[in-house]
Each structure stands twice: as C-alpha cells, then as structure tokens.
Amino acid sequence: MISLFQTAVELGLISSLTVLALYMSYTMLNVCDLSTDGAFTMGAAVGAVVTLSGHPFLALPAAMLSGMLSGFVTALLQTKMGVDSLLAGITVNTALYSVNIAVMGKSSLLNLNSSESIFSFASDLLDGSVADPYSKLIVITLIVMVVMICIVAFLRTRLGLAIRATGDNPDMVRSSSINTVAITITGLCLSNSLTALSGCLLAQYNKSANIDIGTGMLTIALASLLIGRLFFRNKGVGHGVIGAVIGAIFFRLVYTMALRLNMPAFMLKLVSSVIVILAISGPYFLGKMRKKGGANA
Numbered sequence: 001m002i003s004l005f006q007t008a009v010e011l012g013l014i015s016s017l018t019v020l021a022l023y024m025s026y027t028m029l030n031v032c033d034l035s036t037d038g039a040f041t042m043g044a045a046v047g048a049v050v051t052l053s054g055h056p057f058l059a060l061p062a063a064m065l066s067g068m069l070s071g072f073v074t075a076l077l078q079t080k081m082g083v084d085s086l087l088a089g090i091t092v093n094t095a096l097y098s099v100n101i102a103v104m105g106k107s108s109l110l111n112l113n114s115s116e117s118i119f120s121f122a123s124d125l126l127d128g129s130v131a132d133p134y135s136k137l138i139v140i141t142l143i144v145m146v147v148m149i150c151i152v153a154f155l156r157t158r159l160g161l162a163i164r165a166t167g168d169n170p171d172m173v174r175s176s177s178i179n180t181v182a183i184t185i186t187g188l189c190l191s192n193s194l195t196a197l198s199g200c201l202l203a204q205y206n207k208s209a210n211i212d213i214g215t216g217m218l219t220i221a222l223a224s225l226l227i228g229r230l231f232f233r234n235k236g237v238g239h240g241v242i243g244a245v246i247g248a249i250f251f252r253l254v255y256t257m258a259l260r261l262n263m264p265a266f267m268l269k270l271v272s273s274v275i276v277i278l279a280i281s282g283p284y285f286l287g288k289m290r291k292k293g294g295a296n297a
Contacts, residue, residue: 067196
C-alpha cells in the first residue's frame with residue numbers, strides 16, 4: 001500500500017504540471033485549450049528522442065520548446081486567423097498526431113529502458129542512502145516546486161497581471177492599450193510548455209513513450225483543476241497553484257483506489273468523467289441547498 005501511495009503521489013505530481021498549464025490557460029486566460037492531449041504527447045515524443053540521444057536533462061527544455069511551438073500555433077489560429085478557440089484546439093490536436101508520429105521516427109512506441117534518465121541519475125546519486133527509495137519522488141517534487149514558484153512569481157509581474165486581466169475583461173485591457181493578441185500568445189505558449197514538460201517527465205518515468213500517452217490528459221487535468229478549486233475557492237494565485245497540485249494528487253489517489261478495487265482499466269475513463277461532473281455540479285448543488293436552507297430558516 002505504501003508503494004502504491006508513493007507511485008500515486010509521483011504520478012499526481014507529474015500530471016500536476018498539466019493541471020498548472022490548464023490553470024494558466026483556462027483560469028487565467030479563460031481559454032479552454034483542447035490541444036492539451038497532443039501537446040502532452042509531443043513533449044513525451046520530443047523528450048524521448050532527446051533522451052535516446054544521450055541527453056536526458058536536455059530533454060526537458062527541448063520538450064518545453066516543442067510545447068511552446070504548439071501553443072504558438074494554437075494561439076495564432078485564434079488571434080490572427082479568426083478560428084474559434086475550441087476549433088483551433090481540436091485542429092492542432094488532430095495535426096499533432098501526425099507530427100508526433102514523425103518526431104518518433106514513424107513509430108508509435110519508443111523504448112527508453114536502455115537509456116539514462118533524470119530518475120536513474122538521481123537513483124545513482126542517492127544509491128545506498130536512506131533517500132534512495134524516494135529518488136523519483138524527490139526529483140519530481142523539486143521540479144514541481146520550482147515550477148510553482150515561477151508561476152506565482154510570473155503571475156505577479158506586469159505581464160502576468162496583464163494575462164489575468166485579459167481573461168477577466170479583454171475589453172478593458174484593450175482600452176488600456178495592451179496588446180491582447182500578444183498576451184494570449186504568451187499565455188498559451190507558457191501553458192503548453194508546462195504540458196509538454198509533464199509529458200516528457202512521464203515518458204522518462206515510464207521508460208517509454210507511445211502515441212497514446214496523452215489521451216485523456218485534458219479530462220484528467222480539468223478534473224484535477226476543479227477538485228483543487230474546491231480546496232481553495234476564490235483565493236489568491238498562490239492558493240490556486242497549490243490547489244491545482246493538490247487536486248492532481250487527489251485525482252491520482254482516486255485512480256489508484258479504483259485499481260486497488262480491481263476495477264477494469266477500460267472503466268477508468270468513466271471514473272474521470274464522473275469526477276469532472278461531481279467537481280462541477282457539487283458546488284452548484286451545495287449552493288442551492290444553502291439557499292434553500294436559508295429560505296426555510
């Protein structure tokens with residue numbers, strides 16, 4: 001059970017980077033980026049290729065750069081070509097399937113068992129110490145903490161405040177002579193870079209990357225984000241970022257419990273959908289119950 005719990009936390013932390021990406025695009029920019037699945041796979045594909053070339057650490061920025069490119073294309077379709085944001089995300093996500101296959105050398109699977117990774121490096125570094133069994137958890141936690149600090153610091157800068165304002169009231173931002181097109185492009189590039197980083201880490205963690213590795217990540221990230229908002233509702237940016245990470249870990253723990261109860265693997269997508277529905281409708285029904293209770297009083 002302890003091993004299962006540790007694995008769930010590790011996978012939750014990895015997926016929390018995608019949740020943080022959705023936090024920036026969905027919560028801050030008010031844009032639901034449907035290219036998440038493709039960007040996640042692209043990060044895994046690029047990261048796997050660079051890792052196989054013998055550069056596991058270089059794989060992380062390379063994956064983030066590929067994610068930024070994906071976000072740039074998505075934003076360009078929305079802001080410069082008049083494509084609806086949902087349709088732009090779907091189109092890019094569809095196109096990325098072919099791109100990812102090409103990146104992976106026309107193969108649907110890349111095996112990293114014979115390659116060094118950041119996790120094997122950490123394991124070698126901590127070999128024989130008390131922290132050795134937790135080497136993966138330590139590496140992932142450090143990366144997520146650095147990302148969290150950077151996001152909070154960035155969203156408090158002038159550019160970060162402009163991104164938040166663009167999501168809240170784009171008309172007001174335009175009246176302040178701020179280029180909302182540049183702000184949207186910047187926000188989507190940053191969010192997709194985090195999604196790709198998450199994919200790269202999962203590929204190195206699993207020691208493999210396949211073309212379907214990102215399938216369903218948007219649903220998982222959205223569910224995790226909504227769960228996190230239940231913990232820290234209407235709080236500041238710092239609480240929102242922490243809530244996103246907690247939501248990702250909580251969601252992964254639910255997944256682990258479902259598997260522990262011998263639930264068939266094909267039912268896990270249904271579990272994801274149910275969690276999303278509960279996370280969305282829960283606050284609504286609680287609000288109605290409070291109003292009803294107040295009226296009866």
